[in-house]
Amino acid sequence: MQGPIGARLVQLVPTIFLVSIIVFALQQLMPGDPAVLLAGESAGNPHVVAQIRDQLLLNRPLWVQYLHWIDGVLHGNLGYSWRLSEPVSELIAQKLPVTVQLSVMAFLFAVVIGVPAGVVSAVKQGTAWDWAANAIGLSGLSIPNFWLGIVLILVVSVDLGWLPPSGYVSLARDPLRSIETTIMPAFVLGNAIAAILMRHTRSAMLQALAQDYVRTARAKGLSETRVVLRHALRNALIPVVTLGGLQLGLLLSGAVLTEQVFDIPGLGKLVVDSVFNRDYPVIQGVVLVTALLYVLINLVTDVLYAVINPRLRGG
Amino acid sequence: MRSFLLAIGLLLGLAGPALAATPADRTLRIGLREDPDILDPTLSGSYVGRIVFAGMCDKLFDYDTKLDIVPQLATGYTYKDPTHLILHLRPGVLFQDGEKFNAAAVKYTLTRDLTMVRSLRKGQINDIKSIEVINPLTVELVLKAPDAALLAQLAGRPGIMLAPDVAAKEGKDFGLHPVCAGPFRFVKRIPEQKIVLERFKRYWDAKAIHFDKVEYIPIVNSAVRLANLQAGALDLVEYIVPTDVPAVEKDPKLRIAMDTSLGYNGITFNVGNGPESKTPIGEHARLRRAFALAIDRKALIHVVYDGLYTPIAQANPPSSQFYVPSVQPPARDIKKAKALVAATGVKTPIKVTLMVPNSPDLLQAAQVIQAMEQPAGFDVKIQAMEFASSLAAARSGHFQAYMIGWSGRADADGNMYSFLHSGYGFNYGHYDDPKVDALLDAARRAPTVAARRAIYARLWGIVAKDMPVIYLWSPKNIVGLKKTLLGFRQVPDGIIRLQGMRFAK
Numbered sequence: 001m002q003g004p005i006g007a008r009l010v011q012l013v014p015t016i017f018l019v020s021i022i023v024f025a026l027q028q029l030m031p032g033d034p035a036v037l038l039a040g041e042s043a044g045n046p047h048v049v050a051q052i053r054d055q056l057l058l059n060r061p062l063w064v065q066y067l068h069w070i071d072g073v074l075h076g077n078l079g080y081s082w083r084l085s086e087p088v089s090e091l092i093a094q095k096l097p098v099t100v101q102l103s104v105m106a107f108l109f110a111v112v113i114g115v116p117a118g119v120v121s122a123v124k125q126g127t128a129w130d131w132a133a134n135a136i137g138l139s140g141l142s143i144p145n146f147w148l149g150i151v152l153i154l155v156v157s158v159d160l161g162w163l164p165p166s167g168y169v170s171l172a173r174d175p176l177r178s179i180e181t182t183i184m185p186a187f188v189l190g191n192a193i194a195a196i197l198m199r200h201t202r203s204a205m206l207q208a209l210a211q212d213y214v215r216t217a218r219a220k221g222l223s224e225t226r227v228v229l230r231h232a233l234r235n236a237l238i239p240v241v242t243l244g245g246l247q248l249g250l251l252l253s254g255a256v257l258t259e260q261v262f263d264i265p266g267l268g269k270l271v272v273d274s275v276f277n278r279d280y281p282v283i284q285g286v287v288l289v290t291a292l293l294y295v296l297i298n299l300v301t302d303v304l305y306a307v308i309n310p311r312l313r314g315g
Numbered sequence: 316m317r318s319f320l321l322a323i324g325l326l327l328g329l330a331g332p333a334l335a336a337t338p339a340d341r342t343l344r345i346g347l348r349e350d351p352d353i354l355d356p357t358l359s360g361s362y363v364g365r366i367v368f369a370g371m372c373d374k375l376f377d378y379d380t381k382l383d384i385v386p387q388l389a390t391g392y393t394y395k396d397p398t399h400l401i402l403h404l405r406p407g408v409l410f411q412d413g414e415k416f417n418a419a420a421v422k423y424t425l426t427r428d429l430t431m432v433r434s435l436r437k438g439q440i441n442d443i444k445s446i447e448v449i450n451p452l453t454v455e456l457v458l459k460a461p462d463a464a465l466l467a468q469l470a471g472r473p474g475i476m477l478a479p480d481v482a483a484k485e486g487k488d489f490g491l492h493p494v495c496a497g498p499f500r501f502v503k504r505i506p507e508q509k510i511v512l513e514r515f516k517r518y519w520d521a522k523a524i525h526f527d528k529v530e531y532i533p534i535v536n537s538a539v540r541l542a543n544l545q546a547g548a549l550d551l552v553e554y555i556v557p558t559d560v561p562a563v564e565k566d567p568k569l570r571i572a573m574d575t576s577l578g579y580n581g582i583t584f585n586v587g588n589g590p591e592s593k594t595p596i597g598e599h600a601r602l603r604r605a606f607a608l609a610i611d612r613k614a615l616i617h618v619v620y621d622g623l624y625t626p627i628a629q630a631n632p633p634s635s636q637f638y639v640p641s642v643q644p645p646a647r648d649i650k651k652a653k654a655l656v657a658a659t660g661v662k663t664p665i666k667v668t669l670m671v672p673n674s675p676d677l678l679q680a681a682q683v684i685q686a687m688e689q690p691a692g693f694d695v696k697i698q699a700m701e702f703a704s705s706l707a708a709a710r711s712g713h714f715q716a717y718m719i720g721w722s723g724r725a726d727a728d729g730n731m732y733s734f735l736h737s738g739y740g741f742n743y744g745h746y747d748d749p750k751v752d753a754l755l756d757a758a759r760r761a762p763t764v765a766a767r768r769a770i771y772a773r774l775w776g777i778v779a780k781d782m783p784v785i786y787l788w789s790p791k792n793i794v795g796l797k798k799t800l801l802g803f804r805q806v807p808d809g810i811i812r813l814q815g816m817r818f819a820k
Contacts, residue, residue: 032703036710036740040352040360041722043706044733044741045438055433084506085353085490091506150538157546165542166534168508263534265508273350273507278703 109190118201140195245301355490372495577723589712
């Protein structure tokens with residue numbers, strides 16, 4: 001496996017380089033002058049705006065700005081937030097664990113709900129179980145996250161008073177309180193992904209259950225549970241793992257709406273606020289880091305294929 | 316599946332009502348509508364930043380509830396002549412690092428405001444020529460010219476005094492751990508999560524402070540801010556949207572404090588900013604007047620803001636001492652509007668593109684205006700745009716009409732000069748009238764409020780004729796707070812002052 005993994009790692013370099021150029025170019029296409037936004041209530045004074053533009057190199061050609069930034073990145077410096085004056089790397093280091101925690105919890109919800117529901121739905125095809133699982137899947141796909149989030153806040157926090165309505169406490173500081181603050185957003189996020197996983201698991205399981213090796217396994221007298229879990233599910237999981245990897249990557253790139261609704265200070269919220277404030281160094285830094293994460297997760301997914309299906313180990 | 320749901324239920328059940336318990340300690344939790352920018356008074360530009368500074372940093376002067384300027388770190392002032400302002404400073408005041416507050420600190424802070432790269436304060440106090448230390452508790456500001464708005468500036472961000480040693484040492488990073496002479500000292504900030512302050516025990520007015528800690532928590536979504544207040548996770552929310560007011564009033568634990576604000580919303584026309592000013596509405600003042608006459612401000616406010624906001628026809632709200640009572644919004648008059656349109660000879664329907672930042676309330680207001688304009692002969696197209704993009708479009712002249720608001724200043728100059736004077740950044744439409752420029756400059760030099768108000772009355776006469784801006788409404792400051800939170804004083808600038816506030820026992 002070292003060969004293909006090594007090659008994939010080497011591929012990271014041009015990928016990330018390309019991402020850096022695309023992000024830099026795209027944000028320049030965004031209308032809006034960062035200097036005006038930074039000046040805030042003093043933007044009425046043209047001298048103030050001109051001075052800010054000058055200091056942030058916004059008057060310089062684009063390629064000069066890019067080289068200035070990429071030079072910093074290659075020396076391990078992602079720059080400073082224009083709005084907060086904090087190092088971008090510190091901001092990301094603060095926000096990334098929050099997003100990782102939320103993503104992992106959401107993913108656990110998704111897997112725990114989605115995969116069993118998909119299996120049951122396929123095994124009990126055409127029964128009430130199948131209908132129920134499909135109904136769950138459909139609702140997960142159809143209900144918008146922000147709506148579900150606000151409804152949960154109103155019911156669980158305001159009416160019942162069971163959980164804090166929003167905010168975040170880190171795992172290191174207070175694990176219980178941390179779970180309290182993230183369980184609702186994780187459920188909201190996981191709910192939608194569970195629906196996707198359920199649909200794909202069901203479809204893959206139906207295909208697997210119709211295969212000859214399943215019939216052979218049954219003919220050998222194996223229990224139905226063993227047939228389903230050891231023979232059908234193991235093969236059906238391959239496309240589900242691919243999909244799961246992609247979904248986890250998406251989660252890590254920031255669950256923007258959910259983080260906004262629950263006021264979770266993760267990467268998604270950081271990048272949205274930075275876009276609205278045209279805080280270019282933060283946008284560039286976050287996108288670069290999430291792109292890196294995304295590629296790495298895909299790499300891990302490839303490795304998992306081999307773990308699940310020994311036939312793929314040859315590379 | 317069933318066991319999973321059971322587990323979730325158990326987990327929620329275990330969390331139980333104890334989680335919703337309100338903070339039992341003396342920590343005040345304030346919900347902000349957005350995350351402030353850098354916490355350096357010299358570099359900061361956001362409105363909510365001023366709310367955090369109020370907890371952390373005292374100013375030379377402050378405003379009372381009637382918007383009169385009152386002493387804070389300065390005990391008083393005298394004008395030797397119109398260009399020499401003497402400030403008398405409060406004795407016995409310490410910065411949160413133990414440094415003494417004195418005339419040298421005033422000189423240091425104002426010099427920093429005037430000279431620091433990227434200072435946003437420079438433009439506000441650039442009439443100061445020099446700062447002279449007379450004695451440790453007296454400082455003299457020598458001005459280039461008389462400046463009627465200077466005291467008001469010293470009651471704003473330029474009046475915030477910084478601990479000189481820390482500011483000198485930290486330089487541009489001062490905002491990461493600011494040190495001032497206010498009631499609470501900075502503890503930490505987690506961007507987009509919270510700003511934590513703790514009581515400064517040696518605060519000069521310590522007896523007015525009744526909390527051990529203050530947390531400022533930015534929550535952008537108004538429904539979530541409200542839910543946090545209702546659930547007891549916040550003690551005070553600095554801005555409740557008008558449509559949420561009934562929900563707060565219905566809650567037995569909460570109350571609303573509502574007062575006029577200093578801001579306004581209006582429509583700015585492009586009358587001279589690039590090719591897009593060469594439209595009928597940009598070229599004919601009579602069309603703009605007709606446009607204004609077609610708007611029923613009261614109905615508009617009733618529909619969009621539950622009737623809570625105040626109709627206006629000038630940049631200063633009724634609570635301002637610079638408000639000119641004779642300048643009242645005209646009643647909707649379609650007949651007169653049609654006559655004005657006819658007099659220009661422009662063929663109807665006249666197409667007008669109204670650019671609006673894409674907030675739900677402003678879009679709704681634009682839709683109401685669109686409907687109101689139709690009978691007068693205007694075909695209004697609404698162009699919704701993300702806020703920063705709309706600002707960029709406005710500055711570069713890519714608009715015909717722009718609906719935009721301003722948070723407002725206690726001194727009228729802050730609501731008018733940059734917006735109506737030629738060559739200034741908030742004058743998006745490039746309105747250019749030498750008479751208006753002269754009046755704005757004259758008002759800055761006028762010695763009394765009455766004299767300035769008289770100048771503004773003349774100015775509004777010209778503006779009503781040229782109509783570069785249609786002033787529509789002045790919003791309200793709507794604060795939601797727990798009934799157990801006592802001593803809240805509402806000042807029209809919307810800033811939350813912590814002195815005198817306390818929890819009921």
